[in-house]
Amino acid sequence: MAVGDDCAILTPTAGTSMAISKDLLLEERHFFSDVDPESLGHKSLAVNLSDLAAMGATPRGCLLGIALPRYDADWLEAFSRGFNRLADKYQCPLIGGDTTRSEHDIVISVTVLGEVTQPFLLRSRALPGDDIWVSGTLGAADWALNLLLRQKAGEVLTESETQTLQATRHALEWPEPRVALGLALRPLAHAVIDLSDGLVQDLKHILHASGVAAVLYESLMPVNLSLPDDDPQQLRQSVLGGGDVYELCFTAPQTARAALQAIAATLPVTLTRIGQVHVGQGLRVLDAAQQDISALPAGFDHFRPARRRKP
Amino acid sequence: MAVGDDCAILTPTAGTSMAISKDLLLEERHFFSDVDPESLGHKSLAVNLSDLAAMGATPRGCLLGIALPRYDADWLEAFSRGFNRLADKYQCPLIGGDTTRSEHDIVISVTVLGEVTQPFLLRSRALPGDDIWVSGTLGAADWALNLLLRQKAGEVLTESETQTLQATRHALEWPEPRVALGLALRPLAHAVIDLSDGLVQDLKHILHASGVAAVLYESLMPVNLSLPDDDPQQLRQSVLGGGDVYELCFTAPQTARAALQAIAATLPVTLTRIGQVHVGQGLRVLDAAQQDISALPAGFDHFRPARRRKP
Incomplete structure (x- = not known):
């Protein structure tokens, strides 16, 4: 001590x-x-x-x-x-x-x-018209977790799956907290959250607390490049619903775009605009054909059975 | 939040x-x-x-x-x-x-x-010549724990043991933190500790941190009045070694005696003088005949097997 x-x-x-x-x-x-x-x-x-x-x-x-x-x-x-x-x-x-x-x-x-220091970054300060941004890439931690679970269940992974596991497990096991980004966002962002429970669920916390609606565009998601694209449903689940990401999702006024791009250029982290905040309530996610994705990934329930069983 | x-x-x-x-x-x-x-x-x-x-x-x-x-x-x-x-x-x-x-x-x-606020109450500030004090009474929590352990092991307690359990388990299950006493001690005490691991072990932390020795008098101990006196060894173990007490043990200069007695009269807690700090190192506990108790209770080891087994 x-x-x-x-x-x-x-x-x-x-x-x-x-x-x-x-x-x-x-x-x-x-x-x-x-x-x-x-x-x-x-x-x-x-x-x-x-x-x-x-x-x-x-x-x-x-x-x-x-x-x-x-x-x-x-x-x-x-x-x-x-x-x-x-x-x-x-x-x-x-x-x-x-x-x-x-x-x-x-x-x-x-x-x-x-x-x-005041004013605090709060979930409740998202405003209609805000852009929605996310740092880093999405999907790798969840993908690695699923491969590890299958391996622990006794499955033998294919060579390409083994390579994907090697490429993605760093994201699961060594997440980098976005401390410098959080500090840089203070004068710019309206509402910030970290993606511990997955993009859809965590963004909903912001929308609920702020009393606003939002739309996300699946085609804009910064999907981790190590993920294979041969299983679109699994990819969607990992990108939109996968937890353990520890990237920051935030809303900011459109006037902040240039400043945010400057931050991304300074810090070793990418920033991607993935949607907008609107008046109303609820979250829509549009696929590449601009159709609503009807079955959004479920939220993380802290009392559901363990997702990581012993082998 | x-x-x-x-x-x-x-x-x-x-x-x-x-x-x-x-x-x-x-x-x-x-x-x-x-x-x-x-x-x-x-x-x-x-x-x-x-x-x-x-x-x-x-x-x-x-x-x-x-x-x-x-x-x-x-x-x-x-x-x-x-x-x-x-x-x-x-x-x-x-x-x-x-x-x-x-x-x-x-x-x-x-x-x-x-x-x-500064100066902080630290374990390292006990001085030779200090009195050693303890709040409340000792032994009840440990006694209750031992009776509960025997009961859970399948033993049937005698009527008098059942009565003792009823009288002592409140001390085990509903300890009262001595918050007001700690605040009152700030201008008076030199070193303070709470008795989570037992009097002997916790007092040794003070002595070690302060580089001093001490003597305690067993006959001065504020033994909880609910404890039976027909097993002197068990009584000694519970009073000197029993943990989970959450009373404060502290050292204070002799000039503070009157002020400490005034505090005890104001707060709903007794204060008892049980020994003195000396130059040197080590802890002696003298029994009623002023003989050294050679086998002092062992300290609490956080990696020993659990003391509370399932029945």
Whole structure:
């Protein structure tokens, strides 16, 4: 711990508010038991930093609680290596936490703290006429997850599927939180969210909170180039519904287009315009023929059966 | 959430630092599966508020992450009732968190935030000549735990044991965080800790951090009056080694005695002087005949096998 004993101590910069995000990651629910512990350490912090990014917050510190069924020094060291490298990168030092024993599963609980100033980036500030943007590319994390699930179920992947898995699993296991983008968006964006549960579901949160409607164009989606195009339904599901992306989706007035293109040119991240906000309610997604896609991917339900079963 | 969407937002009072505590509570590790969910909600927050109390911090807000093997509305409602009542009592509103599904066990992760000002109450500031004090009474939580463990192992308790369990389990299941005491101690105490792992082990943390020695007098211990005295070894173990107490142990100069007695008279909590800090290192505990107790209770090891087995 930095200063405190029973507590961590953090002294905020005068005039700022603290943004706090907290996530639980559970074995076989949020990660496979045999996941590389170094990537798990990275991702445990990344998903929380992604929440700070969506608030346009500057990371200040983090706390880690971890429970393991048995003490495993190698595992813990690798986990810490992945965690600490990302903490260093974003100047978000580990200021507290504890390690304990669990009965069955690995449990990881991370809390991150960041600084924000008014006005806050809120989901509720999307306005009719706004463009809808997304950072990075879509679909790779979900595609990798599906291939891993099939592999764990005992299926033998084809050579081309194995290549696709190699090309896409980095997106699943090593997501990069868009911290610098979130900060750059503060003066420009109206509403921001990170795509933890998938584009359709997360954008709906913005629309609902803002009391507006939107239309997306499937042909404009920045589909990850590693994905094969021989299964259009699977592609659609992964791009529109796949979670674990940790890219930022945001709305901004059309007057911000030039400034946003300048940001994309400066930061190592692409920005793509994928739709518009309208008066009304609900989300439409139009396919390449400008027809409504009627069956949009379902949202992520935190109480549905685990999507990652043991082999 | 109060303001944020992806994050909770908390605006600190100017000139203060944030004290942050975070604890994981795991089924069958930190609580029994059949525990009253209302008391579990209370205790999940209480153990974190207790850490704030030991820092002399004013609670400001909390976050709750909870994972359940299945959705159970009644259980969640009772849990929330216990949690929220304590949050209201200490003006520590729930500002964020999430509920998700686990594969096997209930997992509870709480983060609390409080405000502190310099100088901080630190474990490292005990000085030779200080009195050692403890709040409340000792031994009840550990005694109740042992009776519950025997009951769960299939033993039938005697009538007098059943009565003792009834009298002591409140201390185990409904600990009261000493928030007001921690605030009152700020100008008086040198070093403060809360007794989550037992008096001997937690006091050793103070001694080690401060580079000092101490002597405790067993005959001065504020033993909970519900405990039977027919098993002196068990009594000693529960009083000196029993965890889950959440009373404050602290050191203070002898000049603070009158002020501390005045505090005890104002707050609804007893304060008892149980020993002194000395130059040197190590902890001695003297029995009623002023002889050293050679076998002090062992410390709590977070990787030893679970102390609470399934029946």
